[in-house]
Amino acid sequence: MLVGLGSADLADVQKQSLKIDIYDQYLNGVGAGAWPTWNSPSGAYVQVVAKNADTLGAVPMFTLYQMASNGDGNLSGLSNQTFMTGYWNNVRLLFQQIKTYGKPVLVNFEPDFWGYTQRLSTNADPATVFALVNSDPDCSTLGNHVAGLAQCLVQIARKYAPNAYVGFPPALFGDLYSTALGYMQKLGADKADFIVMQTLDRDAGCFEAIPQPSYCQRAGTGWYWDEANIKSPNFTEHFALAKSYNTGLQLPVLWWQTPLGVPSAVAGGSAGKWRDNRARYFLTHAPDMVAAGGLGVVFSTGEVNQTSINTDGGQFKTLTTNYLANPAALP
Template sequence: MRTVPMMRRKCWSLLAVSLLALAGCSDSSEPGEEPGPGTDGPGVIPGEGSECLGAKFLTSLGKDKLLVGAQMEDDTAKSAPFDVRYLYIAAGLFDSKDACNSCASGCTSNGASCSNSGEGCGWWGCWQYDQEPPGAYVRDFIKSAKDQGQIPFITYYEEFQASGYTEGKQQLAALNDAKFLERYLADWRFLLKQVGQEKAMLQIEPDMWAYLQFFPADGKPQSTPVALKAANPTDCGGQENNAAGLGKCMIAMARKYAPNAKVGLHASAWATKTDVSANTDASFNVAAEANKVADFLLQVGAADTDFVTVEASDRDSGWYEKTQGKSGWWDPENHTLPHFHQAFTWANAVTLRLNKPHLWWQLPLGNMGLPNTDKQWRDNRVDYFLTHPAEVAKAGGVGFLFGAGNYEQTTPETDGGNFVKRVKAYKQAGGQAACVP
């Protein structure tokens, strides 16, 4: 679970900070071509693929080695041969039924003007100079990534931030509010139109799918009502009015409005009410628990996606230890649970069930050479993932993206240079091919 603070910024200032990083994690003593179009096709039978999914996916991106990337600032993006750069869209919505035509006049978000003369608004579409057409925040990000030869990856995490509800069960109630959902789906459509014909990667609503499985007593997407047909009859009129229909509609919208983008949902290790990433019971059936998550995602449309994202933690382990009094560490020796091999077993089971490769996302950026203070926490994921890429590939992974889960966490800019050093070493060693036997 993660909590990303609502972003309220004066529009003109976002020209300078539009690529702000949000993620991080690591544990060693030493500080450590563009995508091709579309899905493999609808109706993929889960778990029956015998081909090397990772190699096929990477080839479709113009790559042949595991991807490495991050959410990072411009200078960092230029400092190493990153494959992917990601952007987190998490904020409010416009107040009108559809996206604003101008940021300079007549556009508000939660009552605040989106013009540069105001205090700034919560809608990401106007985080820019107000004389430009709305959406420059995303268009400029895509251009910046492409200029560096990097694949633009966009995380769409809007439902909680825009709902006005408490995170978790309460936020799901907004999905059955036709007026809210109309604006929400209009925002999703607007984002997709900014991507347009560009080649990019899209991650749809991490956490939301997990909450939709976690809270209903039967764990089924059909148990959560969603006012889909009333909110967007054009794009979603043929879908069920529940969470299963919502997932399928959002994926179909991506195919319609951003046809060259790769699309993925997110698999959360805690969605079944048992957090496998923290499991300490050696007799626990990790693969069976992963299958429950994968089966839920198949019901919301995952068969028609291109990949699935998975994560380790949204915070550095040192942050959890020092500020929350609990451990978030994985044993890098893989002797004591929880450890990396358990996480890879879970991710591999998800991949096999979905018949989709997985991509590690929002990995923490800390390292053991840091002082364990604000924005410089200790962790071991950077050092482990970038020195054990064959383990990731063997489990069906196609890469690793690093980023801070909130503003207190370690970033690529605050980690003392460990992340960039590790990325350079990974690339200089030739990278890692997919699908290790």
């Protein structure tokens, strides 16, 4: 089972001599200031990340996060010709750059976006949500809806970069649990190469804080999972959910943006040092993840105030060193 890191600077990874298999970075924005403008010529940021991954002996991974350009959950761009033209041009550029790189690359398509569109859909059918698709020359035969959008992403990937491996992330929103798998099937997510399984975009302790800090404002409880797997929520339940996607889509699972917090008996924590137990549990129960269809797990911070490899007291270094001494074999 592979182990990766995301949203970490190359120098920070090198400073600890960390051994990782996957190196993930976000691609944000459409229009002015979007990721193609971060380096010159346009789109060269892909090569920068790929070179850093090479330096670490890792496979580069890109998390395409363009649909949040107008704000998280704002889907107004789907019917805006200017936005969608820019969106598709960026997607095409990404895969052209990946082809130039010439070695395997992983791409994660639009976290959370699919959940927001599902909430707008009728009978959990992505073909009922409008999106401008077939005005793009590479997808002229596809429908103008979210199902067509998902198919277009895969179609462009296959056309321009046969060395790219792509995956869709089911949105693990509580209100969608019962219908999310069917929605992903209707999207055509089974035509991708892997499933992106999200855990939590913040450390559990950040949501436990009273009062919650501005960057962890979310209702609910049960953020810190039960490692004894007796009380709910727990890890056994989560792995069963992952297995349901693995079985339903017939694809391997890659966990992504898994928090780096350190376990504690005391709820909460502080900025950069919020508690969480997913890193410890995942890397000491890798065979359970493989049994759930797991291919690998990528750890990263979902927000700058979360625990990172620089603030975890060496936990990630210790856990990965111990794991790599006896890694879990894939079937």
